[in-house]
Amino acid sequence: MKRTRNFSIIAHIDHGKSTLADRLLELTGTISAHQSHGQVLDDMDLEQERGITIKAHAVSMKYVDEELGEFTLNLIDTPGHVDFTYEVSRSLAACEGALLIVDATQGIQAQTLSNLYLAIEHDLQIIPIINKIDLPSAQIEETSATLVDLIGCDPDEIICISAKMGDGVPEVLKAIVRMIDPPSGDPEAPLRALIFDSIFDTYRGAVPYIRVFDGTLEQGMPIRFMSSNKGYMAEEVGHLSLKRVVTKSLSVGDVGYVIPGCKMIRETRVGDTITGSKDPAREPLPGFKLIKPMVFAGLYPTNTEDYADLRDSLEKLALNDAAFTWEPETSIALGFGFRCGFLGMLHMEVVQERLEREYNLDLITTLPNVEYRVTTESGEVMKIDNPAKMPLISRQMIVEEPFIKTEIMTPTDYIGPIMKLSLERRGEYKTTEYLDGSRVNIKFDFPLTEVIYDFYDRLKSISRGYASFDYEFEGMRPSNMQRLDVLLNGEPVDALSVIVHQDKAYEWGQRLTRKLKVVIPRQLFAVAIQAAVGSKVIARTSVKALRKNVTAKCYGGDITRKRKLLEKQREGKKRMKQIGTVEIPQEAFLALLKVDED
Amino acid sequence: MLDPISLYVHVPFCQRRCPYCAFYSVESAREEEITSYPRLLLKELQLIKESWRGSSIGTIYFGGGTPSILPPSLVESVISAAKEAFQFEDDIEVTLECNPGTVDAGKIEAFISAGINRLSIGIQALNDDRLGFLGRIHDMNQAVETLKIATEAAGVDVSADLMAGTPLDTRESWYRELEKLLPFRPDSLSFYSLTVEEGTDLALRLEKNEKICLGSDEVVDLMMYIGDRLADAGYRHYEVSNWALPGHECRHNLHYWRRGRYIGLGPSAHSFDGKRRSWNKPDVTSYREALNNGNLPPSEYEVLSDAEVMSEWVYLALRVADGLDFGEYQEMFGEVPSSWKSLLEKTAASGYGDFDGVRFKPNDRGLLLADEISARILG
Ligand SMILES: Nc1nc2c(ncn2[C@@H]2O[C@H](COP(=O)(O)OP(=O)(O)O)[C@@H](O)[C@H]2O)c(=O)[nH]1
Ligand code: SF4
Numbered sequence: 001m002k003r004t005r006n007f008s009i010i011a012h013i014d015h016g017k018s019t020l021a022d023r024l025l026e027l028t029g030t031i032s033a034h035q036s037h038g039q040v041l042d043d044m045d046l047e048q049e050r051g052i053t054i055k056a057h058a059v060s061m062k063y064v065d066e067e068l069g070e071f072t073l074n075l076i077d078t079p080g081h082v083d084f085t086y087e088v089s090r091s092l093a094a095c096e097g098a099l100l101i102v103d104a105t106q107g108i109q110a111q112t113l114s115n116l117y118l119a120i121e122h123d124l125q126i127i128p129i130i131n132k133i134d135l136p137s138a139q140i141e142e143t144s145a146t147l148v149d150l151i152g153c154d155p156d157e158i159i160c161i162s163a164k165m166g167d168g169v170p171e172v173l174k175a176i177v178r179m180i181d182p183p184s185g186d187p188e189a190p191l192r193a194l195i196f197d198s199i200f201d202t203y204r205g206a207v208p209y210i211r212v213f214d215g216t217l218e219q220g221m222p223i224r225f226m227s228s229n230k231g232y233m234a235e236e237v238g239h240l241s242l243k244r245v246v247t248k249s250l251s252v253g254d255v256g257y258v259i260p261g262c263k264m265i266r267e268t269r270v271g272d273t274i275t276g277s278k279d280p281a282r283e284p285l286p287g288f289k290l291i292k293p294m295v296f297a298g299l300y301p302t303n304t305e306d307y308a309d310l311r312d313s314l315e316k317l318a319l320n321d322a323a324f325t326w327e328p329e330t331s332i333a334l335g336f337g338f339r340c341g342f343l344g345m346l347h348m349e350v351v352q353e354r355l356e357r358e359y360n361l362d363l364i365t366t367l368p369n370v371e372y373r374v375t376t377e378s379g380e381v382m383k384i385d386n387p388a389k390m391p392l393i394s395r396q397m398i399v400e401e402p403f404i405k406t407e408i409m410t411p412t413d414y415i416g417p418i419m420k421l422s423l424e425r426r427g428e429y430k431t432t433e434y435l436d437g438s439r440v441n442i443k444f445d446f447p448l449t450e451v452i453y454d455f456y457d458r459l460k461s462i463s464r465g466y467a468s469f470d471y472e473f474e475g476m477r478p479s480n481m482q483r484l485d486v487l488l489n490g491e492p493v494d495a496l497s498v499i500v501h502q503d504k505a506y507e508w509g510q511r512l513t514r515k516l517k518v519v520i521p522r523q524l525f526a527v528a529i530q531a532a533v534g535s536k537v538i539a540r541t542s543v544k545a546l547r548k549n550v551t552a553k554c555y556g557g558d559i560t561r562k563r564k565l566l567e568k569q570r571e572g573k574k575r576m577k578q579i580g581t582v583e584i585p586q587e588a589f590l591a592l593l594k595v596d597e598d
Numbered sequence: 599m600l601d602p603i604s605l606y607v608h609v610p611f612c613q614r615r616c617p618y619c620a621f622y623s624v625e626s627a628r629e630e631e632i633t634s635y636p637r638l639l640l641k642e643l644q645l646i647k648e649s650w651r652g653s654s655i656g657t658i659y660f661g662g663g664t665p666s667i668l669p670p671s672l673v674e675s676v677i678s679a680a681k682e683a684f685q686f687e688d689d690i691e692v693t694l695e696c697n698p699g700t701v702d703a704g705k706i707e708a709f710i711s712a713g714i715n716r717l718s719i720g721i722q723a724l725n726d727d728r729l730g731f732l733g734r735i736h737d738m739n740q741a742v743e744t745l746k747i748a749t750e751a752a753g754v755d756v757s758a759d760l761m762a763g764t765p766l767d768t769r770e771s772w773y774r775e776l777e778k779l780l781p782f783r784p785d786s787l788s789f790y791s792l793t794v795e796e797g798t799d800l801a802l803r804l805e806k807n808e809k810i811c812l813g814s815d816e817v818v819d820l821m822m823y824i825g826d827r828l829a830d831a832g833y834r835h836y837e838v839s840n841w842a843l844p845g846h847e848c849r850h851n852l853h854y855w856r857r858g859r860y861i862g863l864g865p866s867a868h869s870f871d872g873k874r875r876s877w878n879k880p881d882v883t884s885y886r887e888a889l890n891n892g893n894l895p896p897s898e899y900e901v902l903s904d905a906e907v908m909s910e911w912v913y914l915a916l917r918v919a920d921g922l923d924f925g926e927y928q929e930m931f932g933e934v935p936s937s938w939k940s941l942l943e944k945t946a947a948s949g950y951g952d953f954d955g956v957r958f959k960p961n962d963r964g965l966l967l968a969d970e971i972s973a974r975i976l977g
Binding site (some may be wrong): 099284407523524526546547548549550551552553554555556557559560562563565566567569570573 | 606661662790792793805814815817818821838839851854855856860862866867868870875877906909910913917941944945948965966967968969970971972973974976977
């Protein structure tokens with residue numbers, strides 16, 4: 001226990017977390033230099049491509065300090081995106097310390113700051129590190145001053161490194177064993193182990209990653225998840241090196257895994273406490289929350305024949321993604337599909353891409369939406385996660401929408417445009433905190449629905465990429481929301497309905513009809529596009545009928561070529577969704593998402 | 599007794615290549631190469647005639663390239679060889695494509711004596727600027743002259759090919775060209791719209807952002823205008839690009855659109871026996887080599903599946919004014935798919951043709967959408 005150190009790395013995307021992790025693994029001999037051709041921690045393809053860490057992972061290292069001897073260091077990775085704040089908090093809860101990495105050329109970012117606050121809340125010892133000092137544009141002094149202000153550390157405590165070249169990395173290891181406390185806990189008390197992550201193994205089922213706080217977890221021991229009170233058997237326990245390494249038991253302070261022989265990852269919830277069935281703990285570890293999806297969208301197969309495939313794929317996907325939910329629904333326009341729930345937009349994109357890439361499915365995704373709570377005149381409460389199901393709102397009804405607390409960190413130059421954007425998005429201004437002379441942290445409350453469409457992209461573009469953003473769910477608040485329908489040739493298309501604030505209905509109507517006019521190709525018949533609230537049409541436009549689609553010559557030698565061309569055209573049409581006599585390209589549904597601002 | 603077949607004879611030589619043309623043809627070939635070419639055709643004919651034994655020929659078409667480059671005597675030798683190999687129908691139609699600038703009155707007379715009874719003249723434009731843009735070898739006077747000789751000659755039907763859609767085209771330019779053209783009363787007319795084919799000079803120029811053709815809507819406007827003028831003059835729009843005085847439709851082409859059987863002689867020519875379509879080696883050299891080795895020249899073939907036969911039938915039917923008939927469909931393919939009726943009703947109601955519940959006949963506007971309607975119908 002005294003020779004164990006559990007820590008995380010807090011860093012903004014691209015500030016060098018993975019590179020430093022690789023160096024630590026190399027220096028401790030956990031991997032050889034040539035093995036770490038890149039970024040051992042991020043092991044899903046998508047993560048590497050997007051440079052984000054979606055799932056937290058953990059790895060143990062043996063470190064021999066020149067003066068103090070041998071230690072076990074457990075590095076617990078944290079997901080690096082705003083959609084995963086809760087997971088981050090659970091990973092941090094499993095540690096006693098955290099490395100705070102700041103890119104000397106970029107300075108500190110909003111998400112890093114909020115993760116830092118989370119770490120401080122959990123009483124973690126912070127080791128401040130400035131990375132990329134090898135770059136000529138490194139602003140070491142300024143960055144160092146900000147860090148001193150922020151965490152009240154001594155300037156000397158800050159370690160300046162180049163994760164890429166390896167400079168300063170040995171000092172990081174020395175600091176870890178000296179500054180971070182060893183884990184504490186009661187080895188005699190009943191078992192309490194925190195699940196900070198859970199992965200799915202095709203052969204073994206759910207594999208929770210855990211940190212033991214009290215007692216001992218032994219192989220073969222009957223265990224129980226405290227939130228669900230479900231009992232299992234610890235079929236296997238072990239440490240997490242680069243692979244799973246079986247051991248007899250895990251004791252206080254240890255980080256490792258347990259295989260409970262449980263098929264559903266959902267039952268091994270992040271933040272839950274594992275205890276022994278025979279001598280259960282009285283209280284679970286604090287901080288458990290049931291994570292709930294915040295953003296919903298309909299997923300439909302482009303070809304109706306793929307419905308069963310899609311269902312199978314969703315089932316498989318949900319096995320290793322506990323945050324993702326799905327249930328069957330039907331749309332008049334799109335047929336049979338699923339209403340899926342996601343933590344946020346990035347989570348949605350990732351799931352969508354995995355379905356298309358790993359499962360080879362052609363999908364139509366409807367415009368995403370948040371979940372509303374509607375209270376009818378008679379006091380009945382309905383949860384609406386599909387705009388098509390939103391009833392017409394009468395004056396006696398109450399609609400509530402989810403609000404989030406956000407922090408936007410920006411250089412002062414961009415305060416103006418950010419204020420403007422935030423007000424456009426119905427943001428409610430709270431406070432501005434000056435971090436130093438040139439950077440501020442602005443707090444707003446936003447309706448979640450206003451940030452799920454392109455808010456982040458807009459924020460980035462108006463601040464030339466400097467502003468960063470973080471959020472947390474705040475609560476439900478009453479709002480004047482309405483359903484806006486889209487009609488094509490007079491027929492409402494349920495899959496295109498959206499729920500919008502009363503004051504924005506007109507703007508949305510204009511925007512949707514204009515977008516549709518661009519994405520719906522000219523075709524055999526003219527297409528009238530309308531947007532309506534109830535029976536009131538508030539915007540309209542049309543796509544003129546196509547006038548010419550024919551090859552001029554078709555003689556003896558052309559007939560085969562022509563048939564092949566026609567087959568291609570028909571293939572193209574198969575990728576379109578036919579609604580009434582209107583052909584809509586599948587991209588249309590998502591193109592609506594990329595809301596332009598003109 | 600099977601229906602008569604058609605014979606296509608490809609002549610892959612041109613005096614000069616036109617910048618929009620993607621057909622295979624050899625530019626400024628030596629005299630000797632041209633005059634020795636018909637011997638290859640005769641050789642091919644000898645090799646294939648067995649497999650078409652007992653067929654009679656309803657139409658012959660010398661296409662190109664520029665067939666009028668050939669000496670009439672050699673055209674005659676091919677016709678006689680065909681007559682020896684197969685029977686000729688009494689009313690056989692024998693067409694020769696003929697470009698202004700390659701013929702005079704004497705040559706045209708000689709072609710007629712050789713057995714040609716239909717001349718398809720590559721007029722393209724009756725306006726020197728447009729002819730220049732199209733890079734043709736002839737000018738307007740030569741075009742008018744050729745038209746005059748051909749239409750005055752006895753014993754031939756005359757057809758004229760024209761090209762619309764260059765950036766120089768306007769309604770006024772077309773008004774004037776039609777004023778020059780129509781008094782000759784050609785028996786039939788083809789109007790093509792200029793398209794930029796891959797690998798042509800025009801494609802290169804388009805890449806350099808030169809304006810090469812009119813926008814699709816502008817072309818449609820012109821075609822509608824031309825169509826109206828031709829209708830007023832008594833021509834019937836019988837296929838996407840073709841008009842004719844009643845009874846003067848090109849039977850050779852109609853044969854293709856009705857999916858009749860045909861033999862193609864010459865490089866890149868296609869043959870079709872109702873199920874199997876084959877095509878010859880693409881260029882003169884490889885074609886000649888194959889024949890000199892005593893081999894049949896086809897280089898590739900496809901055997902159509904039932905679904906392919908059906909889709910060809912549908913799209914070809916929708917290209918002609920007679921349109922698509924449910925009765926004919928049923929005879930060949932069985933039950934008409936249930937969705938067709940409402941789709942064709944809506945198509946007719948949208949102003950693209952007439953539909954009486956069993957036959958859809960596209961009008962001028964509908965013919966321009968033939969591929970769209972086919973793709974929709976076939977789903
Ligand atoms: N010049 C320089 N580049 C670095 C250093 N550390 C990381 N990088 C580069 O910064 C980019 C992002 O690093 P990465 O470790 O993937 O960041 P992560 O997103 O925080 O995991 C990569 O291209 C690294 O090669 C450093 O110390 N110096
Ligand atoms: S004359 Fe006809 S075949 Fe020859 S290049 Fe010109 S367009 Fe093509």
